[in-house]
Amino acid sequence: MTRIGTSDLNVFPLSLGGNVFGWTADRDASFAVLDAFVAGGGDFLDTADSYSSWVPGNSGGESETIIGEWLASRRPSDVVVATKVSQHPDFRGLSGANVRKAAEASLARLGVDAIDLYYAHFDDESVPLEETVAAFGQLVTDGLVGHVAVSNYTAERIREWVGIADRLGVARPVAVQPHYNLVHRNVVEETIIPVAQEFGLVLVPYYSLASGFLTGKYRSTDAAGQESPRAQGAAKYATDAGLRIIDALEEIGQNHGASIAATSLAWLRAQPTVAAPIASARTVEQVPDLLAGARLELTADEVEQLNRVSEWTPAQA
Numbered sequence: 001m002t003r004i005g006t007s008d009l010n011v012f013p014l015s016l017g018g019n020v021f022g023w024t025a026d027r028d029a030s031f032a033v034l035d036a037f038v039a040g041g042g043d044f045l046d047t048a049d050s051y052s053s054w055v056p057g058n059s060g061g062e063s064e065t066i067i068g069e070w071l072a073s074r075r076p077s078d079v080v081v082a083t084k085v086s087q088h089p090d091f092r093g094l095s096g097a098n099v100r101k102a103a104e105a106s107l108a109r110l111g112v113d114a115i116d117l118y119y120a121h122f123d124d125e126s127v128p129l130e131e132t133v134a135a136f137g138q139l140v141t142d143g144l145v146g147h148v149a150v151s152n153y154t155a156e157r158i159r160e161w162v163g164i165a166d167r168l169g170v171a172r173p174v175a176v177q178p179h180y181n182l183v184h185r186n187v188v189e190e191t192i193i194p195v196a197q198e199f200g201l202v203l204v205p206y207y208s209l210a211s212g213f214l215t216g217k218y219r220s221t222d223a224a225g226q227e228s229p230r231a232q233g234a235a236k237y238a239t240d241a242g243l244r245i246i247d248a249l250e251e252i253g254q255n256h257g258a259s260i261a262a263t264s265l266a267w268l269r270a271q272p273t274v275a276a277p278i279a280s281a282r283t284v285e286q287v288p289d290l291l292a293g294a295r296l297e298l299t300a301d302e303v304e305q306l307n308r309v310s311e312w313t314p315a316q317a
Contacts, residue, residue, distance in 0.1 A: 002275045004080075005174030005202045007147045009116060011044040011080050013269055014294035015204055017280030018047030022062030023055050025282040030066045035074070036284045040291040044080045046177075046204070046278045048121055049106050050087035060088040064109035072111050081110060082204070084121035084151055084177075094124035096135035103139055118145040119177055122152045129157070130164050137170025149204075151177035155191040162199050173201060175275070180205035182214060182245050182264055182310045183237045189271075196273040208268055208277035209261055213237040215289070216246050216260035248309045252302045258292055265293025267306045 002013045016037045021030040034045075047067055053060035064083060071079070083106050086094050091102035106115060118139065120132060139145040148171050150158060158176060165172045176196055180188040180203065188203070196203055209215055211233030218238045246260060253263035261279075268277045276294075281287045298306075 003202075004117065004147065004204075004275055006172075006200050007117075007174040009080055009147065009174075011276055012042045012294055013276045014042065014265065014290055015044040015046040015082070015276045015278040016042055016290070017206070017278045018045060018063040018067055019051050020280045020282045021047070021051065021066040022058060023052035027066055027069070029282065031070050031073070032284045033281050033287060034067070034070050036287040037281070037291070038074075038076055038079065040287060042291065042294075043076075043078055044082070044276055046082045046206075048084035048087065048119075049091060049102055049109075050084075050089070050121070053087075053089050060090065061105070061109050064106055068109050068111040080116045081112065082117035082119065082149070083110070083115055084119040086121040086124055093127060094120055094132040094135075095127050096131045096138075099132065099135040100139070103144055107144060114144055114146055116146045117149050117175060118147070119149045119151045119175075120153070123150075123154070123157055129160055130168070133161055133164045133170065134168055137165065137168060140171040147171065147174045149173050149175040149177065151206075152179075155195040158192075158195050158199075158201075172199070175202050175204050177204045177206055177278070179207045180268065180271075180274075181208050181210045182249075182267060182306060183210050183242055185310060193271070193273050201273065202275035203271075203273050204276050204278060205268060205274060206278045208265060208279045210234060210237050213242065214246070214249070214261060214264040216250060219243065219246065245306070245310050248306055252298065252305065255302075256296055256298075258296050259289045261289040262293035262296050263298070265290065266296035266298050267303060269294070270298055270303045 001010045047063045050060050051063035085102040136148045150173050178188045178192050213234035249260045249263045265277050279290045
């Protein structure tokens with residue numbers, strides 16, 4: 001188990017991503033994945049109010065609804081649910097009033113009394129940051145949210161948020177959710193990790209497996225021809241440099257009887273301030289690798305080998 005920053009949340013060191021629920025995994029498939037994850041020891045779920053509004057026929061909130069129905073059906077004990085605000089088509093932005101309405105809508109879809117971890121999904125510079133910070137703080141004071149977090153924020157804005165929270169006497173963020181993995185390191189390591197260390201925050205990285213590239217599924221520079229929803233995101237990493245990372249992951253994984261995906265997640269967990277990488281599964285068969293990645297401990301030499309082979313990979317947006 002690992003603690004989420006200065007909070008009272010102790011979680012399994014991998015978060016199951018809910019972005020696929022209502023998208024590439026329908027309700028039944030999502031239930032099966034959630035069942036397998038919890039049966040394997042998982043207890044940390046990540047979603048957002050906007051998932052999966054980009055799917056034709058969807059309007060946003062589908063992932064939260066599926067998770068809420070699963071929670072009501074299974075009534076698991078001690079499952080920690082994180083969700084996010086700012087991108088739902090009906091609740092865009094981070095004005096104080098919007099944050100409140102969006103949180104109430106998420107609570108209704110999830111069917112819970114309080115959101116354990118509530119993220120500002122993307123920074124909204126059209127709203128004074130003090131207004132947003134105060135709104136999040138009020139949600140904590142009112143018991144609708146357990147803890148505050150931020151996603152896709154720059155180090156400067158995180159520092160500013162913490163300063164405002166302290167001045168207002170409201171809850172500080174306890175976690176940061178950045179895009180971070182073996183093929184996307186530079187910005188996080190140079191700017192986000194130092195500010196997390198400064199304020200006792202932890203990282204809960206998304207795109208931990210680089211849209212599937214770090215599973216080893218794409219083993220040639222010819223991956224651009226793939227047509228699945230996630231393949232297009234992974235194809236850009238299938239360069240000579242990216243494939244050298246896959247080869248190193250495979251070699252190290254073989255030493256542990258572990259997959260490329262599990263080894264990649266283990267590297268991420270070994271990085272400073274990282275608490276629980278986020279990874280999604282659209283089928284039950286994909287869950288064991290995620291669970292293994294939360295338990296695999298690499299040696300210092302293995303971590304350093306992966307650091308070296310990925311050091312000069314350009315960061316991709």
